[in-house]
Amino acid sequence: MTQDHLHHLGLLLFASPWSSNWPFLFLPLMAWVVGRKAVSTLDQMGSDPLWQQSMSIHLSCLPGLVMLSLGIFALLALRVAEIDSLLCFVVFVVPVLISSFALFRAIMLLMRRCGALNALRDQTIPASNRLQHIADEVGVNARELPANGFACMVAGVFRPIVIMSTAAVDSLTDKQIHAVLLHERAHLTRRDTLWATLVTFIADCGFWPAEKVLRVYRRSREIMADRLACQNTDQLLLASVLVRFARGIQHGESSLVENFAEQSSVSVRVKLLIEDEPQSHSSRCRVQVGFAIVFASALVVYPFLLRMAVVYWLHC
Numbered sequence: 001m002t003q004d005h006l007h008h009l010g011l012l013l014f015a016s017p018w019s020s021n022w023p024f025l026f027l028p029l030m031a032w033v034v035g036r037k038a039v040s041t042l043d044q045m046g047s048d049p050l051w052q053q054s055m056s057i058h059l060s061c062l063p064g065l066v067m068l069s070l071g072i073f074a075l076l077a078l079r080v081a082e083i084d085s086l087l088c089f090v091v092f093v094v095p096v097l098i099s100s101f102a103l104f105r106a107i108m109l110l111m112r113r114c115g116a117l118n119a120l121r122d123q124t125i126p127a128s129n130r131l132q133h134i135a136d137e138v139g140v141n142a143r144e145l146p147a148n149g150f151a152c153m154v155a156g157v158f159r160p161i162v163i164m165s166t167a168a169v170d171s172l173t174d175k176q177i178h179a180v181l182l183h184e185r186a187h188l189t190r191r192d193t194l195w196a197t198l199v200t201f202i203a204d205c206g207f208w209p210a211e212k213v214l215r216v217y218r219r220s221r222e223i224m225a226d227r228l229a230c231q232n233t234d235q236l237l238l239a240s241v242l243v244r245f246a247r248g249i250q251h252g253e254s255s256l257v258e259n260f261a262e263q264s265s266v267s268v269r270v271k272l273l274i275e276d277e278p279q280s281h282s283s284r285c286r287v288q289v290g291f292a293i294v295f296a297s298a299l300v301v302y303p304f305l306l307r308m309a310v311v312y313w314l315h316c
């Protein structure tokens with residue numbers, strides 16, 4: 001390809017009327033594809049939950065960060081633009097409309113989750129004396145959910161509480177309830193629901209469904225909470241209770257609610273709890289996912305690169 005052809009291609013991509021619009025569709029998509037490709041490698045990092053967590057947060061947020069970065073630059077460009085033709089509208093206003101829609105959609109999804117959380121909290125009743133006594137020992141605020149199945153979760157963002165089903169309270173021994181509440185206390189200490197809500201909101205801004213990467217993030221939070229709980233309880237006891245909860249009530253996966261035993265993560269968690277020294281391929285996985293994150297992060301700074309290309313290469 002000659003230099004002239006390259007120059008024409010550059011003008012088409014970076015200085016045509018569509019140059020300010022196509023990135024909103026393709027760049028978050030590219031970041032999303034990178035995240036999807038890295039999921040299987042991330043999956044293998046269960047024995048290294050700290051890295052798994054931070055890397056899954058990065059990959060979940062990247063499509064949304066790309067969209068927000070494009071939106072901020074579109075707003076800055078609109079501030080100094082004069083909209084006196086359809087062409088100017090396409091170049092300066094449409095990008096702002098696209099990013100505003102992405103933000104609006106993320107806010108609506110958050111509101112819907114808040115509605116579901118409020119409905120769940122409204123169903124709860126004060127904890128029975130037995131649950132209250134153990135919760136006081138562990139140092140958590142607990143309520144009961146009148147339900148026949150096994151369920152336990154942390155619910156809420158700024159003032160989260162622990163909710164346990166009446167069937168679970170009636171069926172489990174004090175030691176087992178104690179172990180479950182230690183796991184939930186770990187979520188409260190780490191402010192997991194707050195971080196999960198923030199990460200999910202940014203991920204939602206990216207339009208493309210980041211559910212697979214978010215699921216890995218959710219699992220890493222559970223493994224971290226298991227590890228913290230096991231500082232004060234027996235691993236095998238926690239594993240056995242986890243299995244009992246696995247067939248219980250499954251509340252929909254939400255960033256505002258941390259279920260004690262989500263079916264998607266129970267088998268991995270039980271395996272890690274019963275293995276003395278879990279196998280780890282972590283360093284190889286860290287390098288592979290690290291490269292993916294560096295590549296996708298470059299997409300966030302695309303507007304800077306675009307400005308440099310237009311000024312220094314295309315001279316317009």
Ligand SMILES: [Zn+2]
Pocket residue numbers: 183184187221222225258259260261
């Ligand atoms: Zn949990």
